[in-house]
Amino acid sequence: MNSLQFTALRTIWIKECTRFLRIWVQTLVPPAITMSLYFVIFGNLIGSRIGQMGGLSYMEFIVPGLIMMAVITSSYSNVSSSFFSAKFQRNVEELLVAPVSNWIIILGYVGGGVTRALLVGGLVTLVSLFFVELQIHNPIMLLLTLVLTATLFAAAGLVNAIFAKTFDDISVIPTFVLTPLTYLGGVFYSLTLLPEFWQWVSKANPIVYMVNGFRYGFLGVSDVGISTSVAVLIGFNVLLFTLAWNLINRGVGIRS
Numbered sequence: 454m455n456s457l458q459f460t461a462l463r464t465i466w467i468k469e470c471t472r473f474l475r476i477w478v479q480t481l482v483p484p485a486i487t488m489s490l491y492f493v494i495f496g497n498l499i500g501s502r503i504g505q506m507g508g509l510s511y512m513e514f515i516v517p518g519l520i521m522m523a524v525i526t527s528s529y530s531n532v533s534s535s536f537f538s539a540k541f542q543r544n545v546e547e548l549l550v551a552p553v554s555n556w557i558i559i560l561g562y563v564g565g566g567v568t569r570a571l572l573v574g575g576l577v578t579l580v581s582l583f584f585v586e587l588q589i590h591n592p593i594m595l596l597l598t599l600v601l602t603a604t605l606f607a608a609a610g611l612v613n614a615i616f617a618k619t620f621d622d623i624s625v626i627p628t629f630v631l632t633p634l635t636y637l638g639g640v641f642y643s644l645t646l647l648p649e650f651w652q653w654v655s656k657a658n659p660i661v662y663m664v665n666g667f668r669y670g671f672l673g674v675s676d677v678g679i680s681t682s683v684a685v686l687i688g689f690n691v692l693l694f695t696l697a698w699n700l701i702n703r704g705v706g707i708r709s
Contacts, residue, residue: 461553462561466495469565473531480569481536484523486618491519492584495641507643507674510533512585517668519638521602523577525635525660526627528570530604531633532562532610533623540614545707555701559611559694566607587671594679602663606631608693615697615706620652634660639680644676 473480485559492512500511507514539545541625552646589595617623630632638660644652656677657659666682669675701707 457552457662458554459558462557462564465548465550465558465561466568467566468529469535469562472535473569478656478665480527481576484527484573485580487575488519488523489580491515492581496584507645509672509674510585512666513587513672514643515641516579516581516585516587518638518664519666520574520577520581521599521660521664522635522640524574524599525606525631525663527573529606529610529613529627529631531569531624532566532607533614533617534610535565535612535625536562536611537617537620540617541620542602546634549704549707553589553699554664558701559608559697561605562611563604564634566610567603570603570607572602589603590673591644591670593637593670594666598663598666598670598686601683602667602705605686605690605693606664608690608697611697612700614661639664639676644679659689662686675688 495515496512501510505511507624530682536545539548578587603669613626637655639655644655644661647655662677662682662685665675665677666679666686668683669679
């Protein structure tokens with residue numbers, strides 16, 4: 454990467470970070486408040502009646518999944534709304550005519566989404582410390598799963614923004630796809646509680662591998678193989694980055 458491309462990457466990333474930090478009350482605080490309600494309702498009130506899950510208290514069990522929920526939502530929404538706004542205001546054309554590689558554009562926007570997701574994840578983790586004493590079983594797996602998940606959904610948000618034609622289009626996927634998949638991704642329950650057939654069906658949900666990989670990093674327990682989780686994350690990242698590059702290269706949803 455030459456100095457021109459590096460400067461472009463840094464500029465896009467700084468612009469993206471400045472964008473969400475300027476309105477941090479709207480972009481960073483709400484996820485922390487929402488997750489606090491989950492901790493109170495599901496962890497304290499319902500969890501005390503459920504008892505243990507996978508040999509752990511219910512609160513301990515759900516914390517990694519709730520952090521992952523916040524990371525997924527933040528990374529996806531940041532990139533989808535930002536890139537679509539650039540399309541809507543037609544300033545994305547400035548990037549297209551600049552001597553900047555399409556990969557740099559993708560990495561800049563994704564980097565902004567990942568940064569916001571990591572900040573939100575950190576805030577939710579701090580909030581969780583008021584409810585449960587967290588332990589870290591495998592810090593490498595923890596960070597790897599966190600970064601790969603944030604990167605994956607930032608890239609997915611970019612793909613959504615490329616196809617979107619109206620502001621309503623960028624809310625369709627989070628509402629009708631991401632939310633159901635997240636709630637069915639093992640955040641609030643162990644897959645071992647399901648009948649064998651539904652366990653296999655659940656394993657078709659990629660979020661299952663993200664939540665369980667992250668839970669393994671914290672607690673050392675997982676319903677799926679750790680190597681499988683990493684492979685799924687890497688595979689989807691490659692797929693979405695390639696798709697985003699191909700769409701921008703062809704000008705889909707951008708050139709008119």
